[in-house]
Amino acid sequence: MFRQTFKKVKTKRGITGKALSQITGISENHISEFLNGKRDVTTEKLWEMIMGLEKLSPGSKQDFAEFIGDGQSLKVTLDLERTVQELDVKDFLQLWQVASERMTEIYQVNQQHHQQKQDLSIAS
Known part of the structure; x- marks a missing residue:
């Protein structure tokens, strides 16, 4: 589910593996293998890649949240993000x-x- 959602956001936003690699420091090969189902990533790596998408195309993180769940998930995600920032x-x-x-x-x-x-x- 996360792999397909990540791929969907990356494609929708027109972000290349090369650009994502440059901003995250994660190799282009590693990203490609993840997207093609040849490699899994840790939660931390997935988050780094999501944040890389966000840096390259603001709003990507919101797209990811929307694609994962229903429309309500975006509100929950943003509320949760604010809460986490205060911890x-x-x-x-x-x-x-x-x-x-x-x-x-x-x-x-x-x-x-x-x-x-x-x-x-x-x-x-």
Whole structure:
């Protein structure tokens, strides 16, 4: 889900892998492999790439939030962003740990669904 959403925003905004690589310091090859499903990225790398999109094309982060969920998710995302900015370091680190664990869970469920779809297509 995150890979497809990231790709959709990158394409919509006309951002090249080269430009994203230059602004994030993440290799063009690494970005390409992520987009093509040949490599996974950590939560931190995904966030770096999302922030790179935002720097290159302001509003990209909002697009990402909108594509992930329904229209309500944008408001929630922006409210959450303001809340996070106000956290002290200790609370922020706690939040980051919980969010990272949740993203890992979501990613694993998505991977399982993807694998099941592949298994079904191979079986038929």
